[in-house]
Amino acid sequence: MRRFLIAGNWKMNCGPYDAAELLEGLKEKKAEVDENVDVLVCPPFVSIGMAVNYLHDTDIQVGAQNLHFEENGAYTGEVSGSMIAESGCNYVIIGHSERRQYFGETDTTVNKRSHKALEHKLAPIICVGESLDQRKSGEHYDLVKNQVTAALFDISKEDILDVVIAYEPIWAIGTGETASPEQAQEMHEHIRKVIGGLYSEDTADRINILYGGSMKPANAKELLSQPDVDGGLIGGASLDAESFSEIITIAEELS
Numbered sequence: 308m309r310r311f312l313i314a315g316n317w318k319m320n321c322g323p324y325d326a327a328e329l330l331e332g333l334k335e336k337k338a339e340v341d342e343n344v345d346v347l348v349c350p351p352f353v354s355i356g357m358a359v360n361y362l363h364d365t366d367i368q369v370g371a372q373n374l375h376f377e378e379n380g381a382y383t384g385e386v387s388g389s390m391i392a393e394s395g396c397n398y399v400i401i402g403h404s405e406r407r408q409y410f411g412e413t414d415t416t417v418n419k420r421s422h423k424a425l426e427h428k429l430a431p432i433i434c435v436g437e438s439l440d441q442r443k444s445g446e447h448y449d450l451v452k453n454q455v456t457a458a459l460f461d462i463s464k465e466d467i468l469d470v471v472i473a474y475e476p477i478w479a480i481g482t483g484e485t486a487s488p489e490q491a492q493e494m495h496e497h498i499r500k501v502i503g504g505l506y507s508e509d510t511a512d513r514i515n516i517l518y519g520g521s522m523k524p525a526n527a528k529e530l531l532s533q534p535d536v537d538g539g540l541i542g543g544a545s546l547d548a549e550s551f552s553e554i555i556t557i558a559e560e561l562s
């Protein structure tokens with residue numbers, strides 16, 4: 308019932324020139340994607356236009372990495388949901404741990420941004436995950452439950468179907484460390500149960516839960532083979548057309 312979603316989070320990499328090169332490579336390798344797999348790249352704002360233009364004749368979609376929760380106005384430096392939607396995006400990453408860590412993102416602002424994304428028909432990819440200390444002290448399940456619950460506050464039973472959750476253990480982001488397939492599966496199952504409790508089991512079964520944290524061609528098959536892992540939110544490996552395409556191919560083969 309669920310389709311794999313393979314999403315590249317470029318983070319603060321690739322202005323328009325570098326984006327063009329990366330997209331060219333990606334287009335050469337993967338302009339067409341199996342119908343059971345969705346593929347998405349999330350460039351920085353300044354490269355979104357370039358990506359939308361380059362990819363309009365491919366199966367690859369484009370998303371943003373953040374949005375502001377106000378509609379418009381005097382918010383210097385911010386970008387609104389309507390601007391992102393108008394630029395041709397259909398997804399937006401919300402609450403990435405780097406935003407929580409460096410830019411004061413809280414569970415409350417994650418919730419506000421998610422509402423705004425849904426209002427503009429942008430599917431929010433809501434990121435949750437624990438630090439190494441939180442895992443070591445055994446609080447990771449409660450922490451992630453609280454993050455998911457707060458992020459989804461007041462989101463209707465219709466809108467929830469457009470939400471994507473990304474489980475990104477902070478200790479595995481950009482470190483080369485990966486959660487084992489078992490660790491990923493346990494947490495994804497936990498997240499699905501939390502959503503089941505908030506909505507219904509049927510709804511939880513329909514929500515995509517992505518894994519993020521050093522996913523690469525070498526570990527993608529094992530991770531994506533877990534029953535509750537519905538795709539990946541990929542950082543480093545999405546900056547290399549070859550690696551990103553390989554992960555897409557792995558998802559195609561598994562679907």
Ligand SMILES: O=C(CO)COP(=O)(O)O
Pocket residue numbers: 316403475479480481482483519520521522540541542543544
């Ligand atoms: O943060 C991530 C994706 O959002 C993961 O990044 P890496 O794949 O570089 O570990």
